[in-house]
Amino acid sequence: MPVFEGVSQYAASGCLVKPVLLQFFQDASVDFNFTLYLARSGNRAPDGWFHASTHPLMSHRELYLYITDPGSLPPRRMDYVGSMATMMGTVTHGVIEAALDQMGVAVPLPEGDCPACGKPYRPARARQSRKWCMEHGAAHQESMSRCHLDSILDFGPPATFGFDYKSIRPLGLKGVPDMDADYFAEKWPKYWAQMQECMRMTGLRRYIVFFLGLGTPWDMREFHIEFDPGFAAKTEAKYLEVLDHARRGVPILW
Ligand SMILES: [Zn+2]
Numbered sequence: 001m002p003v004f005e006g007v008s009q010y011a012a013s014g015c016l017v018k019p020v021l022l023q024f025f026q027d028a029s030v031d032f033n034f035t036l037y038l039a040r041s042g043n044r045a046p047d048g049w050f051h052a053s054t055h056p057l058m059s060h061r062e063l064y065l066y067i068t069d070p071g072s073l074p075p076r077r078m079d080y081v082g083s084m085a086t087m088m089g090t091v092t093h094g095v096i097e098a099a100l101d102q103m104g105v106a107v108p109l110p111e112g113d114c115p116a117c118g119k120p121y122r123p124a125r126a127r128q129s130r131k132w133c134m135e136h137g138a139a140h141q142e143s144m145s146r147c148h149l150d151s152i153l154d155f156g157p158p159a160t161f162g163f164d165y166k167s168i169r170p171l172g173l174k175g176v177p178d179m180d181a182d183y184f185a186e187k188w189p190k191y192w193a194q195m196q197e198c199m200r201m202t203g204l205r206r207y208i209v210f211f212l213g214l215g216t217p218w219d220m221r222e223f224h225i226e227f228d229p230g231f232a233a234k235t236e237a238k239y240l241e242v243l244d245h246a247r248r249g250v251p252i253l254w
Helices: 016-025 058-067 080-103 181-187 191-202 229-248
Strands: 134-141 145-149 151-153 162-167 206-213 220-226
Touching: 016 080, 016 134, 016 206, 016 220, 058 229, 080 151, 080 162, 080 181, 080 206, 134 191, 145 191, 162 191, 162 220, 181 191, 191 220, 191 229
Parallel strands: 162 206
Antiparallel strands: 134 145, 151 162, 206 220
């Protein structure tokens, strides 16, 4: 784990990712170059699985329709702003991931196939491409739930964290405090639920979410999220109930 000094004034106490990235990007002596594979991320067709990024906060009724009659749900269309934000978010995500990799804090992908999407994990030296899964995946068969984490970060034992990168419009972090987990949960409940699901499925018990504002002043924020066993149990029970109703053909009306 690299030790950096002199940037602590830019990050709240306890931040781990933000200070090392601030240092990394400002240090002209660091030789940083990498090749980025980019593919448009389209809407995922319904596949019968509950996904951490989409489903945890949906009602029983919405989930029941998703499983039994996905065509009845309104299609999600992306406008120009949404499409560009997603694309540029993916580009900057690649930059941040490559930096964390180079600093040696990102846990390498395991060998074998990803339990979430079934693709083989990208071997360490292979070029990025569509044929590989390039993120840590996890799945819970019984509740038909799946997730991908942007990364797993290791800052030395016992500090292993799930990690997600989120991009946001340039001034979207104005007035947002670093490291305030309650603030994060209230402002971005869908992200919070996504991270809880990733912890339920991986067994990780701590998670870092890192925000970058896409444009001047390139603001960064970092939050550390603890596992909430109550929320995990409730979400799993909700999924199991929906699946049970779907199997028995008994519609859910709530
Ligand atoms: Zn995968």
